[in-house]
Amino acid sequence: MSLTKALERIGGIQAQYTPSTYVGLWSRLDGFESEQLERALQRRTAVQGSLMRVTIHLVSARDWWPFAVGVRDARRRYLLRTQKRSEREFEAAGRKIRERLGGGTLTQGEMRELLGEPGGRLSAATWIDLVRVPPSGTWARRRADIHAAAEDWLGTSGDEIAFEEAVDHLVRARLRGFGPATRAEIAEWAGIAPAAVAESLERLDLRRLRGEDGKELVDLPRAPLPDPDTPAPPRLLPVWDAVTLKSMSRAGILPQEYRPRFMNATYAQSMNAFLVDGRVAGVWKINDGRVEFDPFEKVDRAAMRELHDEAERLVGALPQLTSAARGG
Numbered sequence: 001m002s003l004t005k006a007l008e009r010i011g012g013i014q015a016q017y018t019p020s021t022y023v024g025l026w027s028r029l030d031g032f033e034s035e036q037l038e039r040a041l042q043r044r045t046a047v048q049g050s051l052m053r054v055t056i057h058l059v060s061a062r063d064w065w066p067f068a069v070g071v072r073d074a075r076r077r078y079l080l081r082t083q084k085r086s087e088r089e090f091e092a093a094g095r096k097i098r099e100r101l102g103g104g105t106l107t108q109g110e111m112r113e114l115l116g117e118p119g120g121r122l123s124a125a126t127w128i129d130l131v132r133v134p135p136s137g138t139w140a141r142r143r144a145d146i147h148a149a150a151e152d153w154l155g156t157s158g159d160e161i162a163f164e165e166a167v168d169h170l171v172r173a174r175l176r177g178f179g180p181a182t183r184a185e186i187a188e189w190a191g192i193a194p195a196a197v198a199e200s201l202e203r204l205d206l207r208r209l210r211g212e213d214g215k216e217l218v219d220l221p222r223a224p225l226p227d228p229d230t231p232a233p234p235r236l237l238p239v240w241d242a243v244t245l246k247s248m249s250r251a252g253i254l255p256q257e258y259r260p261r262f263m264n265a266t267y268a269q270s271m272n273a274f275l276v277d278g279r280v281a282g283v284w285k286i287n288d289g290r291v292e293f294d295p296f297e298k299v300d301r302a303a304m305r306e307l308h309d310e311a312e313r314l315v316g317a318l319p320q321l322t323s324a325a326r327g328g
Contacts, residue, residue: 001029003025003029003032003036003037003040003045003046004040004045004046004060004061004062005060006025006028006029007046007058007059007060007063008059008060008062008063008173008176009176009177010028010177011173011174011176011177011178011189011242012051012052012057012058012059012060012063012067012173012177013025013057013058013059013242014055014056014057014058014240014241014242015048015056015057015058015132015137015144016055016056016144016240017238017239017240018137018138018139018142018144018324019142019238019239019320019321019324020238020239020240020241021037021058021137021238022034022037022139022238022318022320022321023236023237023238023272023314023318023321024237024238024241025037026314026317026318027235027236027237027238027314032317033317034139034318034320037058037138038134038135038138038139038140041133041134041137041138042134044061044153044154045060045061046058046059046060046061047059047060047061047064047131047150047153047154048131048132048137048144049064049068049129049130049131049132049150050075050126050130051067051068051071052067052071052170052189052190052191053189053190053191054071054074054075054078054122054126054191055191056132056137056144058137061154063169063173064131064150064154065150065154065156065157065158065161065166066158066161066165066166066169066170067166067169067170067173068129068150068158068166069158069161069162069163069165069166070163070166070167070169070170070190070192071170071190071191071192072129073163073192074190074191074192074193075126075191076090076127078122078191079122079124079126079127082121082122083121083122083124085124089124090124090127091127093115093124093125093127094124094125094127094128096114096115097111097114097115097125097128097130098128098149100114101148101149101152103149103152104148104152105133105146105147105148106146106147106148107145107146107147108123108144108145108146108147109145111123111125111147125147128149129149129150129151129158130147130148130149130150131147131148131149131150131153131154132144132146132147133146133147133148133153134146139320142324163196164199164200164203167190167192167196167197167199167200168200168203168204170186170190170192170200171186171190171197171200171201171204172204172220174186174189174190175206175218175219175220175223176220176223177242178242178243178248178251179219179223179225179251180207180209180211180217180218180219180225181217181218181219181247181250182211182215182216182217182218182250183197183198183201183216183218184247185247185248185250186218188245188246188247189242189245189247189248201218205221206218206219206220206221207219207220207221207222207223211250213250231277232275232277232278233306233310234274234275234276234303234306234307234310235274235275235310236272236273236274236275236284236291236307236310236311236314237272237273237274237275237280238272239271239272241273244262244273244280252279253275253278253279253280254273254279254280255279255280258280258296261296262280262283262296271283272284272285274293274307276299276303276307277303280296281295281296281297281299282294282295282296282297282299283296284311286315286321286322286324289315289322290311290315291308291311291312291314291315293307293311
């Protein structure tokens with residue numbers, strides 16, 4: 001499967017921390033090489049920017065505008081709620097950034113200087129649709145600090161996409177990427193109002209299911225539902241992987257008894273999970289060029305051998321990870 005097709009299949013991937021993007025893709029896409037990501041960004045078939053949950057995601061160019069239109073109002077409401085500025089002030093900031101960009105790029109620092117902003121919070125520039133352009137967000141430049149207006153970078157706009165159409169696209173993407181879900185889970189993944197999701201569920205032709213707790217679940221028609229006993233191979237997941245979000249808790253990938261340890265401040269923002277039989281069984285990190293495992297439970301020898309084999313393949317495929325682990 002191509003990189004862009006894979007991104008569409010999994011509903012995009014979080015990309016605020018560059019190494020996570022590479023690890024997340026490698027764990028999902030057979031034969032993935034870092035050059036694939038960099039080529040896709042250069043060719044503009046894949047793009048990065050603030051989308052779901054006002055978080056930087058890597059998505060296909062085809063998904064960008066439906067996602068951006070669907071989350072735009074929620075992103076702007078978040079800015080209004082968390083910063084002491086009026087809508088008029090945000091609109092003025094957006095115009096100023098748009099004019100200065102003039103079809104080119106600006107760094108995060110340049111935008112803040114133009115707007116007279118301090119660091120440490122989301123910039124008012126986020127009011128408009130911005131994309132992060134390469135080499136920013138790649139091994140060559142891990143800082144997420146070079147931006148362009150999405151219309152300029154992609155040569156298209158979302159003007160012809162209705163909000164309802166965009167929300168429908170988001171709902172389908174969530175179900176395609178993660179399987180059956182409740183209305184609340186879909187809304188939390190997308191970072192949009194549950195009411196907008198509820199209206200979408202009325203419009204779409206979906207499969208209706210009932211969870212073990214009695215709550216209604218929806219899914220795409222004819223979407224696969226693997227047998228619960230289907231073997232799941234070991235996987236190494238990166239920081240902030242979407243499957244460990246709170247809205248994914250019903251799926252059981254991250255057992256509730258492990259969530260407090262997984263979110264433990266001792267690990268700060270360096271929690272990489274490993275999966276055994278499809279469930280988080282501990283965390284991993286790179287030390288002196290090797291992957292070290294910290295299990296939350298007893299892992300049998302056969303599973304540990306498979307994990308170590310997977311770790312060797314990961315470090316071999318992405319040698320830059322050892323530099324990232326040292327802060328390089």
